[in-house]
Amino acid sequence: MHNITRVALVGGTHGNELSGIYLLKKWEKTSQFTRWPQLELTQTIANPRACEHSVRYMETDLNREFALEDLQNDRLVGYEQLLAKKLNQQFGPRGRSPVELMIDLHNTTSNMGACLMLLRKDAFNIGMAAYVKDRMPEAVIYFQDNLPEERNRFLISVAQQGVTVEVGPQPNSVLQQETLELMETMTGHILDYVVLYNRGELASLPGEFEAFQYTEDLVLPTDEQGQRLAMVSKRLERRDFHPVEPGEVIMETFDGVPICWEGDYTAYPLFINEAAYHRSHSAMSMSQRIVLRCADYF
Numbered sequence: 001m002h003n004i005t006r007v008a009l010v011g012g013t014h015g016n017e018l019s020g021i022y023l024l025k026k027w028e029k030t031s032q033f034t035r036w037p038q039l040e041l042t043q044t045i046a047n048p049r050a051c052e053h054s055v056r057y058m059e060t061d062l063n064r065e066f067a068l069e070d071l072q073n074d075r076l077v078g079y080e081q082l083l084a085k086k087l088n089q090q091f092g093p094r095g096r097s098p099v100e101l102m103i104d105l106h107n108t109t110s111n112m113g114a115c116l117m118l119l120r121k122d123a124f125n126i127g128m129a130a131y132v133k134d135r136m137p138e139a140v141i142y143f144q145d146n147l148p149e150e151r152n153r154f155l156i157s158v159a160q161q162g163v164t165v166e167v168g169p170q171p172n173s174v175l176q177q178e179t180l181e182l183m184e185t186m187t188g189h190i191l192d193y194v195v196l197y198n199r200g201e202l203a204s205l206p207g208e209f210e211a212f213q214y215t216e217d218l219v220l221p222t223d224e225q226g227q228r229l230a231m232v233s234k235r236l237e238r239r240d241f242h243p244v245e246p247g248e249v250i251m252e253t254f255d256g257v258p259i260c261w262e263g264d265y266t267a268y269p270l271f272i273n274e275a276a277y278h279r280s281h282s283a284m285s286m287s288q289r290i291v292l293r294c295a296d297y298f
Contacts, residue, residue, distance in 0.1 A: 015050025020105025102159035108168035141211035
């Protein structure tokens with residue numbers, strides 16, 4: 001197995017998501033990084049100007065600026081576009097990065113709890129998911145390994161391996177103790193796992209675990225002027241990762257007409273009414289429940 005020793009912890013990719021910013025500050029102040037002397041840990045606030053202004057971004061979403069063609073495009077000179085190029089030099093370059101694992105710390109306004117978001121199903125990621133779920137039963141494991149390559153524009157794509165810790169609900173520009181504690185617990189388990197992975201001490205992993213697989217995104221209907229015609233049904237509010245059957249109401253127009261789930265599978269919505277996605281009129285993402293066996297990957 002290829003050891004994972006160079007690990008980058010990143011907060012403030014979005015400047016109004018405070019848990020990651022303050023977790024890094026807390027760990028630095030309390031010398032928590034010394035808990036893992038086997039690892040070469042670095043910490044970075046990705047978008048300090050957005051953090052200073054407590055906004056998601058200044059011009060464009062930094063976490064969508066890491067497509068390889070964009071990083072190589074000298075004509076893209078916006079604030080976050082240039083910052084992405086700088087971070088790519090710091091951590092990358094993408095495709096040849098010396099950083100073996102990046103952990104990007106995020107908040108959501110949706111009721112997703114402590115969610116570990118993964119972009120691959122290889123032995124390292126499957127083992128991490130199983131370990132975290134076993135030590136933290138309330139954690140939600142979410143795989144996006146089926147995203148089209150053109151949508152993999154995330155900061156973590158620069159590193160050899162990358163995971164996102166997404167914790168909510170937490171309002172933008174607010175710091176809640178419970179949310180910070182959940183992020184701290186999950187991040188600590190990830191780092192503990194990396195140490196055990198490097199030692200080859202994974203015999204205690206559970207045989208199987210529950211996870212969720214991305215399937216699609218749903219948007220709210222709009223008129224010709226781009227104004228919304230409907231809203232997410234109150235039946236779904238704060239019910240991320242709860243099942244929705246075909247034919248169940250998921251949205252309702254302002255004149256009371258229900259809009260039902262038209263998929264042919266039991267869906268588990270997430271990012272329900274996520275505030276950060278208001279410009280795209282996103283209603284929610286959909287996923288399916290899956291059960292993964294560790295033996296299939298080790």
